[in-house]
Amino acid sequence: MANSPHGPASFWTQANALLRKNLTFQKRNIGTNIRLILFPLVLCLLLAIIQVLIDRELDKPENKCGCTCTRTQGGQCQERVCGIEYSDVDQAPTCPIPNPPEWPPLLQVPAPQYRAVQTDVFPFSEFPNESCRRTGSCPVTMLFTGNNQTFGEILSGNMFTNTFSINNSDIVGSVASNVVGSESATELTNFLEPAFFSGLPIYNLQNQCTQNSTISIPIQRSNITSPQEVRCAQVLNIWRNSSSEVNNELYQGYRRANTERQINEIVAAYDLLDSNRNNLNVSIWYNSTQANDTGFGSIGLVRVPRSVNLVSSAFLQFLLGPGTKMIFEFVKEMPKPETPINFDLSSVLGALFFSWVILQLFTVVLTSLVYEKQEKLRIMMKMHGLGDGPYWIISYGYFLAVSAIYMLCFVIFGSLIGLKFFTLNDYSIQFVFYFIYINLQISLAFLSASMFSNVKTATVIANIGVFGTGLLGGFLFQYFVQDTSFPGAWIVVMELYPGFALYRGLYEFAQSSFNGDTLGTNGMRWGDLNDSTNGMKEVLIIMLVEWVMVLFVAYYVDQVLSSGKSPLFFLKGFQRKSSSSFRKPSIQRQGSKVFVQMEKPDVIQEREKVEQLLLEPTTSHAIICDDLKKVYPGRDGNPEKFAVRGLSLALPRGECFGMLGPNGAGKTSFINMMIGLTKPTSGTAFVQGLDIRNDMDGIYTSMGVCPQHDLLWGTLTGREHLLFYGRLKNLKGSALTQAVEESLKNVNLFHGGVADKQAKKYSGGMKRRLSVAISLIGDPSVVYMDEPSTGLDPASRKSLWNVVRRAKQDRAIILTTHSMEEAEILCDRLGIFVDGSLQCIGNPTELKARYGGSFVFTMTTSSDNESEVEKLVRQLSPNAKKVYHISGTQKFELPKDEIRIADVFRTVGTAKSNFPVFAWGLVNTTLEDVFIKVAQGAQAFNTLS
Template sequence: MEGKINTCGCTCIRKAGNGDCEEEKCGFEYSSLSQASSCPIPKPPQWAPLLQIPYAEFRSAKTDSNTFPDLPDASCRSEGTCPVTVLFTGNNATLGKALTKNMFPETLSIDKHDIMGSLATNVIGTDELTSAVNYIDPAFASPSPLYSVQSRCTENPVTPIRLKVAPVAMKKVILCVEGLSLWRNNSSEINDEIYKGYQDGNSKGEINEILSAYDFQNSDMKHFNVNVWYNSSYSEDDGRSAISLSRVPRSLNLASNAYLQYMKPGAQMPFEFTKEMPKGETKISIDLSSILGTLFFTWVTLQLFPLILTALVYEKQQQLRIMMKMHGLGDGPYWLISYLYFLTISVIYMLCFVIFGSAVGIWVMVLELYPGFALYRGLYEFGQYATKASLLGMEGMKWADLSESRNGMLEVLIIMFFEWWVLLIVAYYIDQIVSSGGAKGPLFFLQKSRANPPSFKTAIISMKRNGSEVFVEIEKPDVHVRVIYSDPSFFPQRKKVEKLVCEPSDSHSIICHNLRKIYPARDGNPEKLAVKGFNLALSPGECFGMLGPNGAGKTTFISMAVEESLKSVNLFHGGIADKQAGKYSGGMKRRLSVAISLIGDPKLKARYGGLYVFQMTTTVDHEDEVESMVKGLSRKATKIYQISGTIKFEIPKGDVRIADVFQAVENAKSKFPVYAWGLADTNLEDVFIKVARRAQGVDHVLDCEAEKVGVYELKRGDFSVKFTNYGATMLSAILPDKNGKLSDIVLGFDSPEGYKNDTTYFGTIVGRVANRIGRAQFHLNGTYYQLVNNDGLNMLHGGYKGFSDVVWKVESHRKDSHVTFTYHSYDGEEGFPGEVHVSVTYMLIEENKLGVKMEAKALNKATPVNLALHTYWNLGGHDSGDIFSHNLQLFGSKITPVDDELIPTGEIKSIKGTPYDFLQPREIGSRFNELPHGYDINYVLDGTSSDHLNKVAVVQESVSGRKLELWTNQPGVQFYSSNMLGHVKGKGGFVYSNYAGFALETQGFPDSVNHPDFPSQILKPGETYVHVMVYRFTAN
């Protein structure tokens, strides 16, 4: 803070002759406006009192929103001749008109010997704004002219003057401006006119500013009562910075002088000057404790949360609550102990603040005893009062300040008090329905209470003994356990099993009927009855467990159940059950897998399965023939593994019959060597790999969410484009039509929140590879890469977590120039190799031109890169309906045809004469009936080069007159007519249906990684990918 701008201005007094500096003088006369506040001013200068003159282009005139007939025509604004308007009213119109007539002189009278005094006797104003202090009046220090308000201006309204303030000489020009006094019937009319003259007070956004207004009320020859209106917005009172001075005194003096002259001609109340208070030299300093205190206190207080989190994780790891339940304790003791522990830690934590704060006199820290003050808002209120106290030499926040209207601390206290209890109840509720060691239903609190209330001890509801039968129900607050020990006389369970045996159904997964197991006598010991007539029926989804002492027969029963499963697939007899599974033959292993599948059917397999896994081992030279054979069985087959002649494929079960696979293998054996092969169902290991791969992506999403999501606008004139760093997305583009009406021509949502988990890719940057990659796989430099398939078996726009679904870093932003977003894509993201640093810059170029520059640099591995901007346009306005009437000319004479899954076939085909031919302008909907689903195809652009920009397309909409022209340096453009949009609720609640917008996505060719004849999109380490687009918008 010691720079020249924050110190008093100085000048050097030179010696006569050699010109050396003899003396340095400092003072406000040598200072700029920003330096003057630092200078010592023992005798502040006197300044003539001035009026605040409205800017010429905003002076009140007759417009659509301001229709008073006595106002001047709005054409005076362009000529700069509009008068300044003074409104007046009162009980006596004659008196009011007489007073306002005396306010403004007919001529300007200047005394050359007392220029400043002459300015005080005339009615002088300025359009320069004031500052918080008046040591130097900006009206005299700036090059702006002064204005003499007169009842009528002469033909030569320009008067130059020279004046001297202290040792500073100034040259100014005084321009004449006419003062127009207009009568209004009452104060309500004045209020209405002033309100409508405010920019936000009318629908047109027009400004009609007056000089001042007077209500003389009941003034007469004996009384003088007047109310004065003035523009308080010039004071810039935002509640945070110092308030600027208002030029109100001269307006009051005009009314007083006019009344005196009315009472006695020639009488006046002179207002000679305005003057600041003397001051010593000041140094600008910053109270860092007030500015950063809020942030530091928040950081320190937040350190409590890792402690609480550690305790919760420790409980989960050590299963403390389950151990407590095993010892007969419920949730009450755990909650009580945990709450008291955390409360004690918090109190000690805050007491440290109070003790150390009290030592240095920071009594405000006593308030920190209340836990809710960890919130930023409470600390922010403290920071505001501390800053105010530092600047004005006052005290900080006091208890009495809680009643101030601008103080939000009272609301914070009330909110946090209720929040304390609400969160406590919600935490307990969530704990009860998602609990360690048991859970209740969501509406457990509505259940009728038991006759015997739950306690920490086990409540035995009923116990009956009848021979060897024992039936016990154990009930706890959140655990219900049924324990059954039965023999053949246990009628209910045996009856249920016998009924199921006689009437087979799929209602139960496991049925055991009258199981018995007797171990024979051995070594002189008698026979051992391990299981005696055991009956059991378990339904799907039921969690079954067995409790009992040693020797009760638990393990014996499980062995018997497994034995039956192995017998059902002939894996038990002949000593097979005693062999290690690893020593089984291939066929025996497959039969073992069948047995395991009969025992359990995990839901994960049902969700991620639905596939056969086909594996074949051959020589390296015949790998391509194996792949061709599998593709012949199913075009949707996906290669998941390949190394040294061993290849694995996933084949959808609906695409192939097992008999066809056997026949294909038999045929293949006659063509090339087959060392081994197998066909199996999806196993849990395959499921785990898929789930783990997706889980890795989720972790990185959470890391990126640390970057704050915001909205960033680029605006020049009436052209405004907004973006968000979530997906580097274009949110809106607002520009006028041929009639000057502004509309948003980009489809999307009202806020960045709408774009999260969106599948339409509205306005986003898509990548690492835009469009589709067939079978979500490719080979690069001898390595096979399996990507995340998010479009059936294919990858679309970079996978589930492509560049459109991450938070980008905002590198730089200037509202009138550009905004740049960057993103670091990690190695293995969605299956792609190598790290890539990506940046996207949106920039305003000339008038109504938007440039887009996408760059990517491979850091450590070769990788495919093909970025695209996926904006949906509708030149009639985002809510104007379909785009069939848009005229399109697209400068591409060929396309890359696709199959049923929209994957390029590898051909490059001419479009001449087909519905895809837009070489000559025509309406998009003109040949729509010839296409089954609309346009979604990549055009091969004519004459493109990465070294310069080439024109891509021209789109025009006749009703609005808007036209879009597009240039790029890419070889292709995907034209998409939003065929699969469905019904998406977008901006303002408008529902976007199919064909509500069109997309022109300049790009490399889709699936080029799998088509060597297409232009390569492979980026090597150190190389930089550059993709440029330029939009130009006009309206005719």
Template sequence: MRQKMADAAANPADCSLCVGEDGNGGFVSVAPNATGGLSCDLRCALPRAPKWPPVLQIPPPESRAVSDGGDLAAGASCRATASCGVAFLVTGSNRSFVASVMDNMIPAHNSSVKLSSDISALADYVLADEDSYNGFGVSSFLQKKCTPNLTLSFAFQSGNITETKDVGCNQRLMLWRDNSWLINDELHRGYYQGNNKKKTNEIAAAYDFLSSDKGNFNVFISYNSTKRFDAYDAGITLTFNKGGWQEPKPVHVPRLINMASNAYLHLRSSSLKISFDFVKEMPRAAILSMGPFDISSLIGQLPYVWTMELLFPVILTSIVYEKQKKLRFFLLNNYGVQFVYYFAYMNLQISFAFLVATCFSSVRTATVTGYFYIIGSGLLGESLFRFYVEDVSLSRYWITLLELFPAFSLYRIIYEFAQSALLENNMNSSGMKWIDLNDPKNGMRSVLIIMVLEWFLFLLLAFYLDHFGSFQNGIRKAAVLFHSHIDKKTIQLQEFKASADNEKADVIKEREMVEQLLLESNNSCSVICDNLKKVYRGKDGNPKKVAVKGLSLSIPRGQCFGVLGPNGAGKTTLINMLTGFTKPTSGTAYIEGMDIQFEMDKIYAGIGVCPQHDLLWETLTGREHLMFYGRLKNLRGAALAQAVDQSLKSVRLFAGGVADKLLGTYSGGMKRRLSVAISLIGDPKVVYMDEPSSGLDPASRKLLWNAVKSAKQDRAIILTTHSMEEAEALCDRIGIVANGSLQCIGNSKELKAKYGGSYVLTVTTAAGEVEQMKRLVQFISPTMQRVYHISGTQKFEMPKQEVRICEVFQAMEHTKSRMTVSAWGLADTTLEDVFIRVARESDSTSSMN
């Protein structure tokens, strides 16, 4: 190779001379460059890349680390004879296991071998390269112990020619180290640092098996990723253009992993093995070279250079302008004074930004406000604050008060620095010095004190507000830390008394149950809502909106609790508070004993959420969604794969390859089912489902119900829905919410018995017989109520305690002989009737209030 390049150098006119094969089926050519040397470039296409064996990079013999009493020694005698072994450093928590792995790391071959078959026959041999170009790129093969004259012969394809190569044996040294710190230190000391640096104690690689054992395999591998190239003949340079020529690179990482993996598999079963047969390059097209100074490389740099250089005249103009106008007070005042003041102000600015950020939830609003702050404070400083500073008759206390505003502190600093510089120019003053800070006239000491104090104060306030949301919540947190449970109840007592008068017996009983549970140290309730309240501030002159009014609720494990209510009743707001999306105005809730006000970071690990609107990524597949959320729930490996498959099957998204399609191809119902599957993965103890079956067809809804029934066995589920059928099928208890408050609570039968204790009689007669039918029904049930009347069809509610079903049937059969009865029917109260009645009563009560 070198001889061919030298021949080309002697004959620079022959620019297309092929000087050697690159080992990949392509060729290397040289051309004269501007300095009289040669540039090397790839010109030939590589449509079908040949196979070549994976090669491990090892240090050259003269710089290898050797073992000497457990340490690495330089200057060993084996370096002179090029017989030093190849060192690998190993460590791990289980030394006996690591020793067993190391014994099986490299297959043993006790005699010379000659291979003439396909290149895949080399898979059982760990081929190595000593960092320098050496024909095919293989210089030896590794063995646990090398016998004299042990060689390996194999055939390989070079262009259109089949060649044979013989390589010798290199012995591997497995050196144990007690911990990874020792390994890191030795790797650093033996790291290759350049052609002109001394190279000793180089390590081939290092293995840290961490906590691996026979049932758990986890390894951390360190290797040298640099590539060593020795200098060629003078005047010849190698040029590597984009996609250009390279010699066959050793494949470090795959071979290192393959060695460790096969050793571990051998411990599990002697018949298991991962065969690493060969590697291939990507096919490539021919590359047209224009030499080292081609147009594309030149133009590619210019835009960036021009862009950066455009800043130079701007900076230059500003500096010369300051020099011309004698405005360079930065040079006239003491650098140390300026550094301290500017450093203090910049940190104050950062802490002030953190504090102000607690007031914003929109980036656009914060940005606009920030610019208004800059412009407004600058104008006020120049037009107002400056005259206050220059007016000696004004009390300095007012100046100090204004400097509490950070922008005015900055203006005062710049003003005083400028005045000191002006005095130096006109009166031979020395500018602002450290001693001048004691002068009460310039006020610089007070400005510095204000900035430093505000710096720390703003940081503390920003942390406080970011963590608690408001001063009220922070005070309440302090009360909890001091176990002042009674004081907390005193604060809420007035709200409780105001609402208790309007609450029904079942709601009051539930509130008392919550109070009792809060007094117990251990209870079986997964969710306890303690007088939760959420009030939204009114905007644009509108009154405030009370979304949730003092709701108290307890949900034990293994129960599905249904929350029913009309639109705007507060269902989603309740879910948002329990999941941490919205902070409650007052009250709190405990999820598995943890307070939502202060421990949401811990709560998130044990809950699942199916929100009302799907929170999904269109560019991910259904399986990828579940893999992502499963990892967030600390699922790994086989457990994660099993949980993902089970979740997909439970919502009928597994078959037909649906799970591996992008979400953009899913229908609305399929996305809804995926959201339910996400909420159940990872075995959460509490699951929130906000209208989970919306948009589902009847068959999918039935499958979803089965999944929910199966999931509620060992967890608490809170489910909001508008489907009465769904509530009766899934929910063990139901709470109806209207106007932000809990109106009633109980199971389906209890609610229908208490709030719907009546039969519903529907009768269709001729239009002229409507009143006659009404009188007949009133005779059967004196306290009946007609709840529906249109075109001869009437619907009556009759209390169960004053009606016998047999009497209704007898009366209607007798009436058919005297009146025209087209149709009639008698039905028991449904959950839907209860819902409508409770909602209507709540609206009437709210309007009266």
């Protein structure tokens, strides 16, 4: 196989060419890049500004620790004292508390309407009738089990008394000496016990309640004393035979209240295990369903200490008598300094907003890939030798670098302006998470690009996906993540969608930064990934596995769809290559029509030449087409379409072959098969000895193409286009520079700064000349030119013809054109193509001699003398044929063997004396006449057939 003098470009040479082109393209689109990076920066800045406004609002005096004026003078406050005793519930969290208040220990007690009663769920006789809920008199239930029922019943009886005593001099202390509980939700701290500030009653748990069992006690709230209602709640101690029964009953007692809060109808349960007089061994189930859930994973304090104290005190009474009691005086918080009110907006909104920021990259990558596909730039690069390996390595690395820079700017800027979302969480975890996801996102974009052929469609659908994913994540997926009753397996299934995996990771970062900011601790660290409630580990694993799988599938789909390979291309080494065989003229059907291929002698001779070349391989012919056919299947009830019908053609080096034919004749279908855009239905072609069915990658290394429509990057200059394609053809250094300059000069794009203007500023003719220069750069052995002179002015066309004439000296060129003048000047041989078949083949002189054995006589007179003109022509040639007639102008074909030119001049001279002759002419047959004659004859035959 003879290649370009420079040899095929290596993998890294091709990669270097594409990388340089991409960097230049990126530099030209600096404005777009700036706008891209500004989006997350503006969003972060907006969050920072809103955060400042929120902080300023929270810093107002009415939102800080409460104060009171202790000394006034002249109506002006001279001295202010601040502290928790002057604060309301909302202000208290900000106060310094050197001596936290003491609160009686409480049990978590269900509200009367949620306490256990006899129902279908609890069909036990020990439970009261459901009617007690209407009167608010339902008892509170505690379950007991263990190995010794008698011992257990004694302990349960010792836990509660039948009286409620209050010492007015020590209200809190006397409340603590009793067993009290509350239905209120707890807070994160216990500086202010919600039971005494919620307006809800507290419950005194007793073995038996009297009729007048509701009292009011004075409680100090700030500097105001207000009554607190205390209601008696009877305790119902129930024994169960095993811990499994207790467990089932607790599970059945779990429910959701109409306020969407989680409720358990049972206060607590005790498993005394092997406890006896000498040993206290107990497991305690406690009610934590009313612990406050902030929505960010933080729960309030759990009222557990009292449950532990009750069983311990009951055991002491069992051992030492009823006068013995383990006193539990109070619970209190640790002292704390004054703290600001923290509300980190970036942590609250980060999962939603930042998912939009990151998903925006998907649209950028996808539209870039679809743009190359829509404008056929990918296939143009491929046809000039760019392999799939370099394309994937550089394109993937290019998008990865762009995405990494984008994310780096995003994180750095967010950190610099102080967003807790970034500053509190470990940067190494953020790096791993973002790195894995942008790789997954790029792989997904490559896969999605195979499904689109239009940039606008891809952009719209991608943007819908971006914003839809964020909204579904924020208002649906996050709800499932926060719902502890939702199966974790389904969460994992939902995270298989990459958008939800991204949202879950950002949500975990937001949780950690919110909690860290609220509690004054660090955000997420690597050790936190082992926490069962933290979903970051599973997200990282899912994204890593999907990255590898999606990248593999994307490459496979690209090879099958974009590169046109067989779905089993990876088994190519095990498949047998089909050999060429001779083919006899065949009968073809199209709908109800039958076509019998009646080939002309010159076409048959060309077919026989091809068969001989296939039997005796030689390197003298660059292109050999062997019975090449292309049939498009019928659709919507239409018959199948024969675009190319068994074309056989042999093209040696140094020859320019011109393909002529009317629109729709099949010329472009033939070119598309030769350059690998479509696969032949049957037959094949050999380019430099390589089969177009299996070896297009090798053919591309020595092929140049000037497509019918200019395939150019609008932001690259003419010189940059040629540098890129020259590098793909393995030109380097001074040889590359010289080849580019010569190409620019040959197509008249060198002077006047035209070479360094962006292609989008070129006129149509300048773009056409650049496309021709691209097809010839790097000395390809085979060149296809599809109407190369379209849109050129006469001077540029003549210059282009000179370029093609020089280029064909050492290469094979196939050229399609509608210009007969161009075909006659450039082409060594011509083939006229009609309805997918080659009708004739030969050099222009042969064709004119073969199909043009006549002169064309034209005369223009007045309308009254038209009959005299026709008589005159009949005298010259009885077999003359009128081919044109309009308003006194008539055109005739005169067989050459019937006339002499001198007779024509003599007859016209005589006619001028008889009637006025305005104009007349006698010309030999032109190539255009041959073309029309052959095309009309072939179409008429097909119509009759």
